Amino acid sequence: MIAYVLRRLVATIPVMLVVAVFVFLMLRLSPADPAAIIAGDSATTEQVAQIRSRLGLDQPIATQFVIWFGKLAQGDLGESFFFKKSIVDLISERFEPTLSLAFVTILIAVIVAVPLGVLAAYKQGSWIDRLVMGFSVLGFSVPVFVVGYLLIYLFAIQLGWLPVQGYQRIAQGVGGWLERLILPALTLSVIYIALVARMTRTSVLEVLSEDYIRTARAKGQIELKVLFRHALKNAAVPIVTVVGLGVALLIGGVVVTESVYTIPGLGRLTVDAVLARDYPVIQAIILLFSFIYVLINLLVDLTYTLFDPRIRY
Amino acid sequence: MTINWKSVVAAAAVSVAATGALSVASTDAFAQGKTLRVVMHSDLKILDPIWTTAYIVRNHGYMIYDTLFATDANGEIKPQMVDKYEVSSDQLTHTMTLRDGLLWHDGKPVTSEDCVASIKRWAAKDAMGQKMMSFVDAISSPDAKTIVIKLKSPTGLVLAGLGKPSSNVPFMMPKRVADTDPNTQISEFIGSGPFVFKQDEWKPGDKTVYVKFDKYKPRSEPASSLAGGKVVNVDRVEWRAISDQQQAANALLAGEIDIIEAPTHDLLPLLKADKNIALYDWNPLGNQYTMRINSTQKPFDNPKIRQALWYAFNQKDFLDATIGNPDYYKECKPMFICGTPLATDKGLEDKLSSNFNKARELLKEGGYDGTPIVLLHSTDLAVLTNLAPVAKSLMEKAGFKVDMQSMDWQTVVARRVKKDPANAGGWHAMLTSWVSADILNPVAAAFFNASCDKAPFGWPCDEAMEKLRDDYARETDPARQKEIAAAVQVRASEITTHINLGQWYQPGAHRPNVSGWLKAPAPVFWNITLK
Numbered sequence: 032m033i034a035y036v037l038r039r040l041v042a043t044i045p046v047m048l049v050v051a052v053f054v055f056l057m058l059r060l061s062p063a064d065p066a067a068i069i070a071g072d073s074a075t076t077e078q079v080a081q082i083r084s085r086l087g088l089d090q091p092i093a094t095q096f097v098i099w100f101g102k103l104a105q106g107d108l109g110e111s112f113f114f115k116k117s118i119v120d121l122i123s124e125r126f127e128p129t130l131s132l133a134f135v136t137i138l139i140a141v142i143v144a145v146p147l148g149v150l151a152a153y154k155q156g157s158w159i160d161r162l163v164m165g166f167s168v169l170g171f172s173v174p175v176f177v178v179g180y181l182l183i184y185l186f187a188i189q190l191g192w193l194p195v196q197g198y199q200r201i202a203q204g205v206g207g208w209l210e211r212l213i214l215p216a217l218t219l220s221v222i223y224i225a226l227v228a229r230m231t232r233t234s235v236l237e238v239l240s241e242d243y244i245r246t247a248r249a250k251g252q253i254e255l256k257v258l259f260r261h262a263l264k265n266a267a268v269p270i271v272t273v274v275g276l277g278v279a280l281l282i283g284g285v286v287v288t289e290s291v292y293t294i295p296g297l298g299r300l301t302v303d304a305v306l307a308r309d310y311p312v313i314q315a316i317i318l319l320f321s322f323i324y325v326l327i328n329l330l331v332d333l334t335y336t337l338f339d340p341r342i343r344y
Numbered sequence: 345m346t347i348n349w350k351s352v353v354a355a356a357a358v359s360v361a362a363t364g365a366l367s368v369a370s371t372d373a374f375a376q377g378k379t380l381r382v383v384m385h386s387d388l389k390i391l392d393p394i395w396t397t398a399y400i401v402r403n404h405g406y407m408i409y410d411t412l413f414a415t416d417a418n419g420e421i422k423p424q425m426v427d428k429y430e431v432s433s434d435q436l437t438h439t440m441t442l443r444d445g446l447l448w449h450d451g452k453p454v455t456s457e458d459c460v461a462s463i464k465r466w467a468a469k470d471a472m473g474q475k476m477m478s479f480v481d482a483i484s485s486p487d488a489k490t491i492v493i494k495l496k497s498p499t500g501l502v503l504a505g506l507g508k509p510s511s512n513v514p515f516m517m518p519k520r521v522a523d524t525d526p527n528t529q530i531s532e533f534i535g536s537g538p539f540v541f542k543q544d545e546w547k548p549g550d551k552t553v554y555v556k557f558d559k560y561k562p563r564s565e566p567a568s569s570l571a572g573g574k575v576v577n578v579d580r581v582e583w584r585a586i587s588d589q590q591q592a593a594n595a596l597l598a599g600e601i602d603i604i605e606a607p608t609h610d611l612l613p614l615l616k617a618d619k620n621i622a623l624y625d626w627n628p629l630g631n632q633y634t635m636r637i638n639s640t641q642k643p644f645d646n647p648k649i650r651q652a653l654w655y656a657f658n659q660k661d662f663l664d665a666t667i668g669n670p671d672y673y674k675e676c677k678p679m680f681i682c683g684t685p686l687a688t689d690k691g692l693e694d695k696l697s698s699n700f701n702k703a704r705e706l707l708k709e710g711g712y713d714g715t716p717i718v719l720l721h722s723t724d725l726a727v728l729t730n731l732a733p734v735a736k737s738l739m740e741k742a743g744f745k746v747d748m749q750s751m752d753w754q755t756v757v758a759r760r761v762k763k764d765p766a767n768a769g770g771w772h773a774m775l776t777s778w779v780s781a782d783i784l785n786p787v788a789a790a791f792f793n794a795s796c797d798k799a800p801f802g803w804p805c806d807e808a809m810e811k812l813r814d815d816y817a818r819e820t821d822p823a824r825q826k827e828i829a830a831a832v833q834v835r836a837s838e839i840t841t842h843i844n845l846g847q848w849y850q851p852g853a854h855r856p857n858v859s860g861w862l863k864a865p866a867p868v869f870w871n872i873t874l875k
Contacts, residue, residue: 064758069396075800079761081527113389114548115529124547180590187598195594196586198550293586293595295550302587303549306754307389 036329043325050321051314055099058310059092065112065308086112099314109311111304118315121300128198129296131208132288133281135216137274140223145270147224148231149258152239163228170225179218179291186214196293215292219285223277230273234266241265267338275331283320378578378874380858383592384867385606387585388552391541392529394469397511399779399866406570406868407554407581408449409515409535412440412459412491413507414571415781417863419684421507422571424563425454425516425536435498435820440491445561448518449534449541456485461522463491463506463514468526470512472788475817476501500820501787508788509570509865510781538562538574538870539581552583554869567862567871574870577860581869589726596621596853602874603854605867608726609667615853623851628863629681629780630674633662633731633845636791637773639804641766644717644773648710650840653773654695655703656742657735659846665730667848676847679833680789681780686826691834696843703742716747718766720759720774724752731775731845760801780847781865785825786816786832791842804841 066083083089087098102109108118151163187195193214199207238244239262247261248254286298297316304312335342386400393405414424423429428441446454460483467473467480479499484492493502506514516522516536524530533541539554546552562573584601586592589608595601597618605626607615615621635653643649663673677696678687694702717739721732736746751759756774764770783789792813796805812835816828836842854861857875862868 061755064761067758067761068754069390070761075798076761076763076803077798078527085527115390115531116548121548125549183591183594188594191598195598195600196591197584197595197600290588291591293584293588293591295547295585299549299587303387303389306752308754308758 032333036333039325039329039332043322046325047318047321051100051103051318052096054314054317055096056092058308058313059095061308064088065310068307069112099311103318108315111312112309113304113307114309114312118312121312122297122315122319125295125297125300127200128294129282129285129289129298131198131201131212132215132219132285132294132296133278135209135212136219136223136281137278139216139220140227140277141274143220144224144227145231145263148228148270149235149263151228151232152235152262153254153258155236160232163232167225167229170221173221175218175222175287176291178221179215179288182214182218183291196291198292198294198296211292215288215294218291219281219288223281226277227270227273231263231266231270234269235262238262238265264338268335271334271338272331275327275334279324279327282323379580379582380578380603380869380872380874381582381584381601382603382605382869383586383595383601384583387549387587388546388583389548390529391533393515394466394512394526395529399511402511402513403866404541404552405513405515405535406537406866407539408533408537408541409513409517410446410537410574411507411513411515411570412463413503414569415507415509415865416568416571418568419784421503422565422568424507424571425459436495438493438495438502440493442489442491443561443563446536447559447561448536449557450518451559452518453488454516454536455488455519456491457488458519458522459491459516460485461519462516463493465517465522465524465526466512466514467505470505470508470514471790471793472501472505472508473512473514475787475813476505479817497818498820499817500825501817504785504787510779536560538576549585551585554581554583555579562870569862569864570866570868574868576870577873578869593853596855599855602858603852603861605852606850607853609669609672610726612669612672612851612853620856621853622856623853624861625849625851626861626863626867627779627781627850627865629684629865630847630849632676632681632778632780632783632847633659633666633775634778634791635731635735635773635775635843635845636760636802637804637840637842638760638766638771638802639839639841640763640802641770641772643710643712643715646710647839648706649712651838652703652706652710652712652742652744653739653840653843654692654837655697655699655706656738656744657843657845658696658698658738659844661698661734661738662731663846663848665734666727672851673846673848677844679836679844680784680786680829682847684780684784685822686785686829688826688830688833690830691837695837698738698741700742707743712743714745716745716767717772718770719746719748720756720771721748721750722753722756722775723750727777727848727850728753728775735773735775763803775845777848779865786813786829792832792836794839794841802841804839806835806839806841809835809839809841 066079066088070079070082111118111121114121147163151160154160183195186193194211197211199211201208244261247257286302289296289298301316384400388400388404390396390401393401411424412426413421416422425442425446426440427443430439448454463483467477479495479497481494481496486492518534521530521532533543538557538560540557542553542555556576556579562575565572567573589611592604593607593611593615596604616623637644637650659675667673676682677689677692680686719732719736722728732748736748739746759771760774762770766772786792790800793799794804794806794809796803812828812832816825819825819828860871860873862871
């Protein structure tokens with residue numbers, strides 16, 4: 032197992048290298064120039080050129096890449112052009128909100144969607160099944176920002192139960208942290224509830240016709256135990272895959288939700304960095320996302336062994 | 345493994361109870377003195393107000409730094425950090441004495457040496473400062489409280505420059521900070537202004553925090569725009585970064601913030617309809633829409649073809665398309681802003697009325713060959729987005745062929761400094777907006793600069809214009825300054841460095857607990873009281 036994990040981790044290096052080269056080239060091909068953005072409205076061409084030179088942007092692309100990669104190899108992600116802060120500090124500040132949002136979203140999705148999916152499978156063809164599947168279609172179809180604004184209008188503006196926006200760090204109190212995460216997490220979870228509920232329904236349906244389910248029922252086990260202990264456990268592998276990918280996608284792709292709810296996470300940092308053409312920050316974030324993606328895939332693979340003892344690495 | 349469902353339920357109940365309790369505790373922890381919570385027009389990312397002209401950085405400057413002179417509500421320049429100000433009879437020696445009791449945020453006294461270094465750094469970067477320095481023989485600090493500026497020849501730019509209200513503002517900094525190369529950002533943010541910047545709490549993309557500087561000594565006069573007594577009545581000001589305008593409005597409606605500096609115009613009716621929100625025009629001078637023309641590109645290297653634009657355009661179409669509500673805009677031909685001393689119609693009487701026949705005539709005289717005009721269209725800033733399509737439509741009616749290219753604002757910013765041919769990554773024309781305080785005279789307004797390569801993007805090249813701007817800089821008599829400014833406008837209408845497309849206003853919005861918000865060219869937070 033340890034050898035497998037190490038092998039997988041080592042395999043991430045070439046993947047990230049390719050991503051790094053690709054991102055570097057893509058950014059350099061984009062038309063905007065960070066020096067002009069930094070210089071402001073009344074800057075002369077000379078002033079822009081001076082800034083470009085100081086940032087090293089007047090060097091040939093190959094030279095810029097060698098310098099950047101040399102630093103990266105030493106673990107130095109560099110400094111943001113705009114924030115004048117270490118990128119490591121910048122990212123670590125933003126990691127907690129994004130991770131919190133992803134965690135609470137997936138938690139809500141799993142708690143709601145798995146029972147719903149099991150129920151839909153158990154009552155296949157009934158109105159309950161149709162209702163769950165209908166909600167699932169709706170969840171996929173309505174854009175995140177629409178759900179977000181509707182929830183804000185109802186729970187924050189009309190009822191005043193929850194704050195409109197903002198994030199509170201967990202160290203300042205779990206209550207405040209959760210209070211500010213509920214609406215954004217609910218907003219995002221709509222999609223994931225739909226996704227996980229569908230996947231759960233399909234997987235559980237597949238196993239419900241298996242012999243061991245019939246055996247469990249014949250042994251007189253209560254239906255809840257049959258469904259959750261026997262059927263769900265054996266249907267868990269694809270569900271875990273979806274949940275795992277969901278976490279990875281959430282960490283990398285909560286841009287809209289973070290913007291709507293003013294959560295200072297990685298999604299907003301990415302948008303800000305792209306708008307400002309803050310190359311070092313964009314490069315670092317994309318590398319980080321790639322690594323997280325690979326890592327979560329690995330964790331998902333390892334989790335399979337918990338549900339299916341036949342799987343060995 | 346057997347799940348003990350009773351334990352799970354019990355644990356869940358305990359968690360919910362604990363969460364509720366923590367929620368109350370955390371809310372209490374959040375309540376802090378008198379905190380003014382503001383959503384600014386943009387997030388603060390750069391902290392050096394001399395290094396960049398960005399308005400958000402200027403606003404940050406007004407929080408933590410002070411100025412030697414400042415513009416009051418009547419547009420007059422008044423002493424601010426300065427106590428006494430004298431000009432010699434030959435107008436060549438300006439002597440300023442600092443007020444007693446001025447301190448930096450680290451507790452050290454403000455000295456004239458600090459101010460001399462600050463003036464030099466500002467003047468190296470700012471266009472008006474550079475012009476001012478062309479008149480300066482020496483700046484010295486004969487003692488700890490006296491600043492002496494000796495001139496080679498008289499100019500009105502000393503006071504106008506040091507009391508300049510908008511970017512770049514000559515903010516005073518400690519000498520060790522001001523000695524930083526003007527092209528390198530400063531790394532220490534200590535001022536002598538009414539607020540202290542909490543660098544440890546600064547989280548770009550989240551919030552910027554300022555606290556009251558307890559040792560600040562306000563002037564005894566009442567506050568008036570950027571001048572007078574800067575009395576702080578709150579303990580703390582937080583600039584919250586809410587990038588989504590609708591969410592900023594929601595947060596204001598829900599009482600989570602106290603002020604929005606610049607809500608978008610489409611949200612104003614929503615805010616106006618709420619009895620708990622007041623709209624407030626904090627900057628009565630407003631802003632001016634402007635088309636910048638690249639004089640180096642064919643066919644705009646021909647003044648006749650540039651001039652055709654004056655006849656093709658009218659301001660109302662632009663203002664209707666962008667602002668929409670006449671309560672928040674004004675058609676205004678004077679390039680130096682209606683309602684200010686230098687405003688005049690001279691040179692523009694027959695222009696900006698969409699006289700397409702005249703425009704076509706000029707195109708014919710200029711030999712326009714149908715070269716497509718590359719018009720840069722910014723798509724992501726609400727106040728700018730609709731300008732380029734209007735320009736395209738009016739230009740086409742006048743006989744231009746227009747290639748409107750859409751892109752985000754940051755790409756426009758990068759593209760407009762490129763001198764490449766328009767059809768190979770360059771450009772012909774772009775549209776932007778200026779805060780009126782930046783364009784009140786021919787020296788401050790960057791787009792009048794016609795010094796060829798040394799001029800900002802667009803690079804107009806005209807000796808007569810430069811001569812007029814020099815004359816203006818030399819002149820100290822306001823009546824004569826007015827005449828020169830009129831001549832500058834006439835010359836601008838002939839050579840067409842840029843075109844003014846109307847004045848517009850950006851009210852702020854606040855909750856009823858906020859009072860005392862001052863009218864000024866920049867949003868300032870002294871004088872504000874929170875109920």
